[in-house]
Amino acid sequence: xxGNVVWGxxxxxxxxxxxxxxxxxxxxxxxxxxxxALTGFAAGVMVAASxxxxxxxxxxxxxxxxxxxxxxxxxxxWFGILFLLFLDRTVPHQHMNSSSxxxxxxxxxxxxxxxxxxxxxxxxxxxxxGVVYAGWLAGDTGITALAALAxxxxxxxxxxxxxxxxxxxxxxxxxxxxxxxxxxxxxxxVEPVGAVLTILAAGLVVPALPFLxxxxxxxxxxxxxxxLIPELSQGVHSNxxxxxFAAGFTVMMALDVALG
Numbered sequence: 001x002x003g004n005v006v007w008g009x010x011x012x013x014x015x016x017x018x019x020x021x022x023x024x025x026x027x028x029x030x031x032x033x034x035x036x037a038l039t040g041f042a043a044g045v046m047v048a049a050s051x052x053x054x055x056x057x058x059x060x061x062x063x064x065x066x067x068x069x070x071x072x073x074x075x076x077x078w079f080g081i082l083f084l085l086f087l088d089r090t091v092p093h094q095h096m097n098s099s100s101x102x103x104x105x106x107x108x109x110x111x112x113x114x115x116x117x118x119x120x121x122x123x124x125x126x127x128x129x130g131v132v133y134a135g136w137l138a139g140d141t142g143i144t145a146l147a148a149l150a151x152x153x154x155x156x157x158x159x160x161x162x163x164x165x166x167x168x169x170x171x172x173x174x175x176x177x178x179x180x181x182x183x184x185x186x187x188x189x190v191e192p193v194g195a196v197l198t199i200l201a202a203g204l205v206v207p208a209l210p211f212l213x214x215x216x217x218x219x220x221x222x223x224x225x226x227x228l229i230p231e232l233s234q235g236v237h238s239n240x241x242x243x244x245f246a247a248g249f250t251v252m253m254a255l256d257v258a259l260g
Contacts, residue, residue, distance in 0.1 A: 004145065005133050008152040009195040012129060015156035016122070016188025019163020023171050023180045033240055036232055038161030040241035043228040044248025045158035046125070046220045052256040053151040054128060054217035057135065057143055058210040072210035079211070080218020084124065088226065093117035095227060111175055111183065118166045118187035121227060124219030125155050126194030131212045134199045138209065150259035154252040159188060 058073040065071065092106040094113035101113050108116075132151050135143035167184035171177060198212065232241030 004149075005137065005199075008133055008148055009129060009192050009199075011152045011156040012125060012159050012191045013188050015159030016163040016191070017185050019160040019165075020167040020181050020184025020188075022164040023167040023177050023184065026168065032235060033238065035165060036238060036241040037244040038165055039228050039231050040244035041248035041251075042158040042162055043224045043232070043241075044245040044250070045154050045252040046224050046228075046248075047245075048249040048252035048256070049128060049151055049154055050217035050220045052253055053132060053147065053154075054213045054220075057132075057147075058213035058217070061135075061213070062210040073214040073217075076211035076214030077218035077221075080124065080215040080220075081222050083215070084120070084219045084222035084226075087120055087123075088222075091116060091120060093120060095231070111170055111173060114166065114170065115183045115187050117227075118162070118184075119190050121162075121223050122159075122188055122191050123194050124216055124223060125159070126191030127198045128216035128220060129155060129191070130195030130198030131209070131216050133195070134201075135209050135213065137199070146259040147256065150255040153259075154255045155191075157251065158248060159191075163188065 055073055055077070058076065059069045062069040062072045089103060092101055092103040092108055092113055093116040094101040094110060095117050101110075102117075106113075129148075129152050132143060132148045136145055136148045163184045166187050167180045170180040170183055175183070198216075201212070232245070
């Protein structure tokens with residue numbers, strides 16, 4: 001595997017590690033306004049990445065199908081939605097601001113289920129990075145090295161606040177700084193693993209690249225709609241999350257266009 005691919009795969013994980021490290025240097029937890037801003041920014045990046053870095057290239061790659069070029073993208077998108085829905089129903093987890101767990105009943109501790117929730121969140125991001133790099137490695141797909149780097153960098157940027165969002169509340173729950181940092185880091189470890197597995201799978205079935213690109217997009221959109229947007233509307237009304245959603249969307253769109 002080429003060196004720049006390895007770095008591209010590791011960039012998002014490094015973003016999570018750096019964000020999780022905030023728990024070591026910050027004494028107080030994140031206030032509600034900051035959490036909303038960071039969540040909104042992450043959601044904006046994920047939506048923009050789903051459109052510009054995944055769905056649009058998927059349809060461009062299938063352009064020889066003419067007016068039916070949207071079919072692989074639409075099918076993959078729905079499979080991504082259903083895949084995350086399946087995981088959401090079968091893996092016990094608990095979202096940060098929720099008072100009850102989701103999925104099947106289990107004896108897992110709350111901290112473990114909080115980490116599992118973020119891990120489910122990070123899985124489609126790793127798949128997205130993996131499939132875009134797989135497209136670049138395959139050649140003749142219209143995906144450039146800079147476009148793949150743009151997606152990886154964009155997800156790394158939004159993973160920084162995500163790392164803080166998971167580690168800081170864990171610290172507030174009474175978890176030690178070291179363990180909170182470790183849990184935050186582990187929640188992002190699924191990304192490089194998912195990226196490598198996706199690259200290997202895409203290398204075997206390059207003709208399915210439009211499907212795989214849109215599959216990752218569907219999985220990411222599911223996370224945004226099912227988890228992130230509801231978090232933005234909890235509690236007292238505020239427009240902070242919406243403004244930072246727009247900022248995240250703009251940053252990811254600019255990265256994709258400027259580097260792609």
